[in-house]
Amino acid sequence: MMRLLPHPLLSAALVLMWLMLTRFSLGHLVLGSAIAVIAGLALARIEPPAPRIRSWPALIRLFGIVTLDILRSNWAVARLMLTNGRHGARRSAFVDIPLRLQNPVGLALLAVIVTATPGTAWLEYDQESGVLLLHVFDMIDEDGWRALIRDRYEALLLEVFA
């Protein structure tokens, strides 16, 4: 089983995507599964260790939190655009955030979260020191941002990937 499906999550996602993009039929299920297995085997050549999800509930909770945060920050940034940055009072700043998270998949997910949330931009991550350089559009409290990333996202990501 593991020999044929070294990346079970990736293969499952590919089959699902294949069925979404085509009309569901037995033929497409077979074709999609074949492609998913081949893609999983190919990826195993490049990137042998498959990501392991330790805690599905934490992942689902993270998903919910992020969806809410994206909505909220969209509203916040759109309002800043409309009011011309609170009439000139908005200040953007860099903030460096020391991360405990080291799992590459976890870091990639954090990058997606940070980027998908308007108002924060992932600029640079130093693998050696584990420090992430973030740019914040509307900076009010630097330590608040550090705590937010650490407690709201990183803690859950550590729980999921560890």
Next chain:
Amino acid sequence: MSGLEGLPPWLILPVAGFLVLGSTLTLLGAFGLLHLKSFYDRIHAPTLGTSWGTAAILLASALSWSWAEDRVFLHELVIGICVMATTPVTLMVLGRAALHRDRTEGRGDVPPAPPRTEPAPEGADKA
């Protein structure tokens, strides 16, 4: 497109609402890209378009087509996932290029490069 005229009013309202929301957010993002002063501020503006700008338009599309074709349309979900997963790549490339430029040109308002433990080639760590 044919088929869309048959949409009932209760469905037209959310579809139109999502379309207006998505296009307004994308427009605001484009406006910000034009209007903001520094590079690091400008990279924030288009994320309005790539997050809820895209999501709202995709939702409108999924709702109306699922009704018109009488089956659930989920292509849009794939588009959304691809947009979400690929924007960080371009953003990081642009951000790091800008950081590198500003550090080598010695502009004071960017944070210094992270320290390296291995001996860097001459001049590389002065930026």
